[in-house]
Amino acid sequence: xxxxxxxxxxxxxxxxxxxxxxxxxxxxxxxxxxxxxxxxxxxxxxxxxxxxxxxxxxxxxxxxxxxxxxxxxxxxxxxxxxxxxxxxxxxxxxxxxxxxxxxxxxxxxxxxxxxxxxxxxxxxxxxxxxxxxxxxxxxxxxxxxxxxxxxxxxxxxxxxxxxxxxxxxxxxxxxxxxxxxxxxxxxxxxxxxxxxxxxxxxxxxxxxxxxxxxxxxxxxxxxxxxxxxxxxxxxxxxxxxxxxxxxxxxxxxxxxxxxxxxxxxxxxxxxxxxxxxxxxxxxxxxxxxxxxxxxxxxxxxxxxxxxxxxxxxxxxxxxxxxxxxxxxxxxxxxxxxxxxxxxxxxxxxxxxxxxxxxxxxxxxxxxxxxxxxxxxxxxxxxxxxxxxxxxxxxxxxxxxxxxxxxxxxxxxxxxxxxxxxxxxxxxx
Numbered sequence: 001x002x003x004x005x006x007x008x009x010x011x012x013x014x015x016x017x018x019x020x021x022x023x024x025x026x027x028x029x030x031x032x033x034x035x036x037x038x039x040x041x042x043x044x045x046x047x048x049x050x051x052x053x054x055x056x057x058x059x060x061x062x063x064x065x066x067x068x069x070x071x072x073x074x075x076x077x078x079x080x081x082x083x084x085x086x087x088x089x090x091x092x093x094x095x096x097x098x099x100x101x102x103x104x105x106x107x108x109x110x111x112x113x114x115x116x117x118x119x120x121x122x123x124x125x126x127x128x129x130x131x132x133x134x135x136x137x138x139x140x141x142x143x144x145x146x147x148x149x150x151x152x153x154x155x156x157x158x159x160x161x162x163x164x165x166x167x168x169x170x171x172x173x174x175x176x177x178x179x180x181x182x183x184x185x186x187x188x189x190x191x192x193x194x195x196x197x198x199x200x201x202x203x204x205x206x207x208x209x210x211x212x213x214x215x216x217x218x219x220x221x222x223x224x225x226x227x228x229x230x231x232x233x234x235x236x237x238x239x240x241x242x243x244x245x246x247x248x249x250x251x252x253x254x255x256x257x258x259x260x261x262x263x264x265x266x267x268x269x270x271x272x273x274x275x276x277x278x279x280x281x282x283x284x285x286x287x288x289x290x291x292x293x294x295x296x297x298x299x300x301x302x303x304x305x306x307x308x309x310x311x312x313x314x315x316x317x318x319x320x321x322x323x324x325x326x327x328x329x330x331x332x333x334x335x336x337x338x339x340x341x342x343x344x345x346x347x348x349x350x351x352x353x354x355x356x357x358x359x360x361x362x363x364x365x366x367x368x369x370x371x372x373x374x375x376x377x378x379x380x381x382x383x384x385x386x387x388x389x390x391x392x393x394x395x396x397x398x399x400x401x402x403x404x405x406x407x408x409x410x411x412x413x414x415x416x417x418x419x420x421x422x423x424x425x426x427x428x
């Protein structure tokens with residue numbers, strides 16, 4: 001500290017970095033009362049100096065030289081909001097080894113290299129905080145690591161991508177097809193120009209890997225997560241789900257079973273009475289089941305300039321308090337177990353399947369026989385409508401092994417009487 005001020009450097013001044021700058025300015029008059037010190041933004045690392053100068057009051061704090069920040073012993077905390085793997089990974093590791101504390105929102109990096117980052121922080125007795133990496137402004141990392149740490153967490157389910165939740169909401173409420181809802185999301189700024197990471201489930205998978213690691217005290221990486229996106233979901237699927245008293249959501253699902261950890265991201269039919277079913281538009285929510293607390297849900301804005309900055313500045317304040325009390329590194333990696341990750345084929349699920357078949361006697365019996373021969377029990381068989389010589393069938397299974405269901409599916413696709421398998425969606 002210098003003159004009762006704690007020096008912070010910011011790596012990146014994009015949307016989130018600008019939000020951090022704004023929130024620190026808003027909190028300027030409250031900091032001393034809250035923390036006992038003033039947080040001073042000493043340096044901001046950027047690529048484009050001229051563009052960055054338009055966003056700050058004091059252009060002298062702008063730099064393109066990382067070493068200028070790394071070698072400055074007055075800087076206590078570095079906030080990384082550049083995103084991506086490199087050079088963020090190198091910068092963070094160098095900073096930790098130099099004795100600096102880290103706050104980051106980098107879910108991509110943590111979901112892949114979380115272990116080495118947190119181990120390095122522990123070795124150097126420094127804080128590595130990342131509340132904003134999952135669900136934006138919603139507090140979820142800190143509750144899992146502290147408030148709920150006395151629980152054995154059994155399940156974590158989340159709507160952790162606002163873009164896909166907005167798209168599915170518009171499809172449900174306005175009967176839009178996927179492409180139209182995606183176009184609207186892009187126009188309104190909810191979807192990026194390249195929405196692949198969102199609509200294919202990649203963004204959600206990174207967040208679920210982080211949540212599962214913390215909740216189950218065992219390392220889960222992005223590569224461990226089974227992933228399906230929402231591009232195959234249709235307005236018809238959503239209408240049928242609602243007729244059954246369900247909503248369709250892109251869910252990240254992590255469960256701690258005796259056989260190991262189950263972790264996946266995919267669309268699911270979820271009962272409309274479940275708290276997650278009413279989470280709409282760009283909002284996020286994480287639902288947790290623990291052995292002591294029971295059920296708990298965390299809800300709010302999962303992204304955006306200021307909600308994400310809220311979580312980051314909260315972490316900065318926590319680090320500042322730890323520095324004052326000389327207890328940095330107090331909360332470290334919680335992954336003290338090495339639990340196996342279960343293969344998707346070995347997991348039990350329920351399925352909703354919609355198909356078009358020849359409208360003639362014996363077809364239903366043939367379909368039922370395929371399922372029966374592969375140990376798939378049917379809960380409901382519904383004929384929805386006819387279209388010429390075709391009938392639309394909806395099948396709802398009981399709990400079945402995924403590989404048994406997939407074996408059935410492969411056989412059905414070869415049968416001439418099955419004209420189209422339109423949708424296969426899991427049921428929560």
